[in-house]
Every structure is written in structure tokens, then in C-alpha cells.
Amino acid sequence: MDFANQTVIVTGATSGIGAATARAFADAGASVVITGRNAEAGAEAADAARARGSDMRFVRADLATSDGVDRIIATIEALDRLDVLVNNAGTLHRAGALETTDAQWLETMQVNLNAVFFLGQAAARRMTARRSGVIVNLSSDLGLVAAAGTVSYCVSRPASFSSAAQWRWTWLNSASASWRCVPATS
Numbered sequence: 771m772d773f774a775n776q777t778v779i780v781t782g783a784t785s786g787i788g789a790a791t792a793r794a795f796a797d798a799g800a801s802v803v804i805t806g807r808n809a810e811a812g813a814e815a816a817d818a819a820r821a822r823g824s825d826m827r828f829v830r831a832d833l834a835t836s837d838g839v840d841r842i843i844a845t846i847e848a849l850d851r852l853d854v855l856v857n858n859a860g861t862l863h864r865a866g867a868l869e870t871t872d873a874q875w876l877e878t879m880q881v882n883l884n885a886v887f888f889l890g891q892a893a894a895r896r897m898t899a900r901r902s903g904v905i906v907n908l909s910s911d912l913g914l915v916a917a918a919g920t921v922s923y924c925v926s927r928p929a930s931f932s933s934a935a936q937w938r939w940t941w942l943n944s945a946s947a948s949w950r951c952v953p954a955t956s
Contacts, residue, residue, distance in 0.1 A: 773800035777851050780804050781833065781842065781889065782859030784811035787908065791856055796824035803849075805831045805842055805859070833859045833885040834877045843892040851900065855893040857886045857907045857930070862923040875922045882926035887933055894937060907934055 778795045782788040784806030796802045796819045804826060806812050812828035819826035829845050831838035846852055861881040863874040890905050897903025912920060913927030 771798055773798040773853075775799075776853040777801045777849055778803070778854040778856065779842070779846065779852065779893075780856040780858055781831075781885070782806055783856075784808040784815060784828075788856070788858040789815055791858060792826065793819065795854070796826050797822070799824075800854070801825040803827055803829055803845060805829045805833075805845075807832045833881045834861065835880070839885050839888050842889055846889070846892045846896060849896070852893055852896045853903055855889060855903075855905045857889055857905070859885065860908070860910075860923075860927075862920060864919050865921065866919050867921045870921050878922035878926050882923070883929045886930055890933060890937060894940070905937065907931075 773795055776799075778792075778800045780788050780792040780795065780802065783792040783804035785808070788804070788806070789811075792802050792804045792815065802819070802825065804812060804815060805828070807830070809828075809830045812830060816826045816828040829841060831841040833839055833842075846855075859881055861878055863870065863878060865871070865874055886907055890907070893903065893905055897905070907930035909927050909930035910923075912924050913929075913931060916924045
């Protein structure tokens with residue numbers, strides 16, 4: 771696919787699926803903004819993409835904090851255009867229902883639930899104004915079934931699916947943008 775003249779944001783893009791997704795968009799001609807906690811990995815990824823002739827920049831943001839979410843929202847609002855948001859960032863604590871701490875639960879909900887919603891909301895506002903755009907929520911098969919020792923993750927991940935359904939209802943009559951929720955294998 772050709773993504774020339776399109777702008778894409780990929781969260782959690784300093785490693786794994788997010789990094790591969792960002793590289794694919796950059797190699798397809800998109801201007802890509804990657805986000806993540808690891809400043810060194812983010813800078814290296816952006817430098818490598820630019821060395822290949824791609825347009826990529828890194829915004830350090832920890833989605834476990836409101837400040838991190840706000841930093842990406844400010845980035846979205848400052849862009850000339852936003853064509854695709856990929857909500858890839860996620861966190862998983864290996865702890866069962868009896869062992870999960872308050873801090874683990876709250877961090878998981880902040881990253882896997884709150885950030886997905888509020889970044890999607892900011893992107894949707896930009897996309898609705900342009901009547902064009904795509905938001906992709908990566909999730910997990912653990913958003914559909916439970917697994918031992920991953921309670922906060924399994925509770926948080928269905929939000930990617932249900933928030934997609936809510937956005938579809940929001941946009942149903944406006945035909946302003948398309949919303950996709952793509953489950954990824956964890």
C-alpha cells in the first residue's frame with residue numbers, strides 16, 4: 771500500500787509489534803510519529819528510518835501517566851493532519867486475582883484502557899473534522915478469553931473491542947472516518 775502524504779502515529783513503537791508496524795508505515799511512505807517509554811530505542815528507530823529515507827520522529831511518552839497521554843494528545847493536535855492512529859501500547863502484569871496489587875491494576879487500566887480511549891478521542895476529533903481517518907486498536911486474544919495469572923490484562927483488553935463499537939456508533943451517521951479494532955496475538 772502507498773501511504774505517501776499520510777501521517778501515522780503508532781504508540782508503543784519502540785519494540786515488538788509497534789516497531790514493526792511503524793517501520794511498515796514508514797517504508798510505505800507515511801510520515802510516522804512513534805511513541806514509547808524507551809528514549810534510546812525510540813531515537814534509534816527514528817534515526818534508522820530516516821537513514822532509509824523515511825520520515826519518522828519519536829515522542830517519548832509513558833502512557834501509564836496522564837502526562838504521557840497528554841503529550842501524545844498535544845502531538846495529535848499539533849499535526850497538520852492525522853490519517854492513522856495505531857493504539858498499540860499495552861502492559862501486562864503477571865499476577866492473579868489474589869496477587870494483583872493496586873499499582874499493577876491501576877497501571878494496566880491507564881495504559882490498556884484510558885490511553886486507548888483518550889488518544890482515540892483526540893484522533894477522532896481531528897479525523898471527524900477532515901471526514902477521513904482510521905484508528906486501529908491492537909488487542910489480544912486474552913481480550914476474549916481469560917488466562918491464569920493475567921487478571922488485570924484480561925479485564926482491560928476487551929476495552930479495545932468495545933471502544934471500537936462505541937466509536938462506530940458515534941460515527942455511524944457522519945461517515946466521517948472508519949474505525950478498526952484489530953486483535954493481535956499476545
